[in-house]
Amino acid sequence: MSDYNFAYLDEQTKRMIRRAILKGLAIPGYQVPFASREMPMPYGWGTGGVQVTAACLTPDDTLKVIDQGADDTTNAVSIRRFFEKTAAVGVTQATTQASVIQTRHRIPEEPLNEDQILVYQVPIPEPLRFLEPRETETRKMHALEEYGLIHVKLFEDISQHGQIATAYAYPVKVEGRYVMDPSPIPRFDNPKMEMAAIQLFGAGREQRIYAIPPYTQVVSLDFDDYPFEASKAEGACALCAADHTYLDEVIVDDDGGRMFVCSDTDYCESRRQAGHVGAQGTPMGKDAA
Amino acid sequence: MYVAVKGGEKAIDAAHDWLAEVRRGDPAVAELSLAQIREQMSLAVDRVMSEGSLFDPDLAALAIKQSRGDLIEAIFLIRAYRTTLPRFGASRPVETDTMQCQRRISATFKDVPGGQILGPTFDYTHRLLDFKLAAEGGSPETPTQDTPDLAAERKPHVMDFLNKDGLIETAEATDDTPPDLTREPLELPANRALRLQNLTRADEGFLLGLAYSTQRGYARNHAFVGELRIGKVAIEMDIPELGFSIEIGEITVTECETVNQFKGSKTEPPQFTRGYGLVFGQCERKAISMALVDRALRWNELGEDFAGAPAQDEEFVLSHSDNIQATGFLEHIKLPHYVDFQSELELIRSIRTAATAQADTRLAAE
Numbered sequence: 001m002s003d004y005n006f007a008y009l010d011e012q013t014k015r016m017i018r019r020a021i022l023k024g025l026a027i028p029g030y031q032v033p034f035a036s037r038e039m040p041m042p043y044g045w046g047t048g049g050v051q052v053t054a055a056c057l058t059p060d061d062t063l064k065v066i067d068q069g070a071d072d073t074t075n076a077v078s079i080r081r082f083f084e085k086t087a088a089v090g091v092t093q094a095t096t097q098a099s100v101i102q103t104r105h106r107i108p109e110e111p112l113n114e115d116q117i118l119v120y121q122v123p124i125p126e127p128l129r130f131l132e133p134r135e136t137e138t139r140k141m142h143a144l145e146e147y148g149l150i151h152v153k154l155f156e157d158i159s160q161h162g163q164i165a166t167a168y169a170y171p172v173k174v175e176g177r178y179v180m181d182p183s184p185i186p187r188f189d190n191p192k193m194e195m196a197a198i199q200l201f202g203a204g205r206e207q208r209i210y211a212i213p214p215y216t217q218v219v220s221l222d223f224d225d226y227p228f229e230a231s232k233a234e235g236a237c238a239l240c241a242a243d244h245t246y247l248d249e250v251i252v253d254d255d256g257g258r259m260f261v262c263s264d265t266d267y268c269e270s271r272r273q274a275g276h277v278g279a280q281g282t283p284m285g286k287d288a289a
Numbered sequence: 290m291y292v293a294v295k296g297g298e299k300a301i302d303a304a305h306d307w308l309a310e311v312r313r314g315d316p317a318v319a320e321l322s323l324a325q326i327r328e329q330m331s332l333a334v335d336r337v338m339s340e341g342s343l344f345d346p347d348l349a350a351l352a353i354k355q356s357r358g359d360l361i362e363a364i365f366l367i368r369a370y371r372t373t374l375p376r377f378g379a380s381r382p383v384e385t386d387t388m389q390c391q392r393r394i395s396a397t398f399k400d401v402p403g404g405q406i407l408g409p410t411f412d413y414t415h416r417l418l419d420f421k422l423a424a425e426g427g428s429p430e431t432p433t434q435d436t437p438d439l440a441a442e443r444k445p446h447v448m449d450f451l452n453k454d455g456l457i458e459t460a461e462a463t464d465d466t467p468p469d470l471t472r473e474p475l476e477l478p479a480n481r482a483l484r485l486q487n488l489t490r491a492d493e494g495f496l497l498g499l500a501y502s503t504q505r506g507y508a509r510n511h512a513f514v515g516e517l518r519i520g521k522v523a524i525e526m527d528i529p530e531l532g533f534s535i536e537i538g539e540i541t542v543t544e545c546e547t548v549n550q551f552k553g554s555k556t557e558p559p560q561f562t563r564g565y566g567l568v569f570g571q572c573e574r575k576a577i578s579m580a581l582v583d584r585a586l587r588w589n590e591l592g593e594d595f596a597g598a599p600a601q602d603e604e605f606v607l608s609h610s611d612n613i614q615a616t617g618f619l620e621h622i623k624l625p626h627y628v629d630f631q632s633e634l635e636l637i638r639s640i641r642t643a644a645t646a647q648a649d650t651r652l653a654a655e
Contacts (some may be wrong), residue, residue: 004373008373010373010375033474034474035472035474036474037372038365038368038369038371038613039372042365042613042616042617042620042621043614043616043618044617044618044619044621044622045617045621045624047617067624068625068626068627068628069628072297074297074300074301074625075624076297077297077298077301078301081298105626105628105629106628123618123621134604135477135604135608136477136478136604161640161643162640162643163639163640163643165640167632167633167635168629168632168633169629184628184629185628186628186629186631186632187632188632205614205617205618207474207475208474231632231635231636231639232632232635233631233634233635246628248627248628248631249631249634263627263628
């Protein structure tokens with residue numbers, strides 16, 4: 001791939017993206033417009049995240065890519081390969097060993113540290129989009145801190161369903177100012193967003209970058225009498241017995257029998273390495289890979 | 290024992306191998322050459338160049354071959370390649386009145402200085418399958434007549450004749466550098482130059498549908514094709530070291546100017562107004578559609594009413610016109626979403642539990 005620059009994008013483009021990232025970090029939760037490029041993978045496949053990652057990577061970085069919490073989902077594989085090829089960086093599946101983690105739809109279970117960057121792929125960066133389709137309007141609403149509409153929506157949820165009926169992409173308020181879409185992570189992950197690592201959000205098709213600096217206050221919207229709840233499936237992981245992780249439901253037979261397993265495959269595996277065994281798991285011996 | 294699904298890497302490799310195989314098709318059938326695609330699928334090549342925003346017939350032919358004839362996929366390949374190219378400057382505006390026309394028609398005047406040239410058009414063909422082509426008919430028997438003198442002649446724009454009488458709005462010349470949405474994020478409201486850039490890259494089908502909707506009454510703008518011309522134009526570039534501009538090449542473009550009826554508004558006198566379309570290659574349908582949509586989007590500057598029609602709605606049109614963005618986002622729903630789906634499952638279960646409990650209490654109370 002010597003025909004292309006390090007990490008695919010040319011240096012001018014990376015500089016432009018870095019400027020947007022720095023602006024985003026300076027105004028936490030604010031959506032910075034940037035001149036998103038066509039990438040060699042389709043819009044909607046994580047082109048925003050890929051551009052942000054490309055702008056952050058240095059040759060010494062170690063990259064981890066997850067989709068739905070797993071390192072081996074096809075699109076995570078494809079993006080990881082893209083950077084192996086174009087940037088020749090080291091890659092890992094271990095959360096603790098990665099310096100840059102690109103993710104789609106999950107935050108790793110293992111708490112991140114100050115030396116790490118978490119890059120989110122974002123489909124629709126605008127938390128108000130499905131209440132107001134026009135960008136010209138929503139930008140005004142953010143500028144005026146006019147967030148009544150979204151509270152009305154949450155209130156209507158409660159009056160209709162008895163609870164807030166948003167399961168993922170649950171809106172947050174960052175550092176008391178901007179309402180932000182956390183990308184379609186399950187609301188279980190929302191409390192993790194107050195973390196030590198830098199969080200960067202890239203929306204390629206919608207041409208927006210936003211960011212949360214380390215240790216920034218991130219509050220999931222709620223009401224005093226209906227406080228936010230980080231929900232997940234009841235029970236424990238069938239493989240590693242964890243009862244504090246986000247679980248995927250897997251259909252295992254034709255009768256619709258099901259089991260629950262950790263969505264974070266690296267976390268699950270390290271627990272099993274450490275000797276935790278779930279109801280349907282087998283101990284991970286040296287020969288039972 | 291359940292084992293989590295692994296093997297994404299293997300699956301991708303196998304899928305790519307399979308794709309390569311079906312792309313080639315039956316190996317007993319001769320392989321297509323790029324020259325064959327470029328010469329015999331030239332309108333497909335033109336569409337790929339126009340929506341890919343890169344004038345290079347050979348690369349467009351390669352993209353069509355690689356994409357198995359899926360033109361949006363081919364456009365995507367071209368766009369992804371184009372974005373990596375360095376920019377070393379900008380050309381001077383092309384002078385379309387010096388175009389070497391292979392086709393030039395006006396629907397508003399029976400004859401115009403410079404003449405009407407029908408050119409290679411499907412317009413008056415009868416759409417009957419030509420089975421001689423199935424028998425590999427070879428080359429046409431009578432060579433096409435040369436039209437060198439016609440082509441060489443300078444052809445003034447038909448619209449300029451109307452302009453002399455003040456019957457049509459003047460399109461003011463400007464030396465402002467137009468915005469470039471491949472280098473700056475699209476911000477709204479957009480000016481006309483930016484809208485036109487968006488439209489010329491836009492999906493042909495999307496523009497066709499929008500333009501058609503204006504004809505059927507959703508912001509009708511009464512368009513006549515004042516002039517449609519297709520041909521080669523010279524690309525000139527200023528070379529600072531030389532102090533003058535030099536011709537660096539030629540490209541084929543299609544230009545459409547529409548004359549639109551206009552009864553006048555609070556701010557503008559009654560006069561004809563303009564819609565404009567310009568696209569790479571021979572893409573007539575696209576150029577005409579572009580001109581109609583351009584005109585529809587100009588309601589605000591002409592002081593017309595917003596009729597609430599999709600074709601008038603700048604944000605709606607500009608945000609949804611790009612087929613690479615559209616197809617990517619549409620098709621991404623094929624990607625795994627099981628984490629989100631799981632959270633929805635939990636939510637619906639919990640709402641259902643609450644609802645059933647309520648119903649039970651009501652039943653017990655009755």
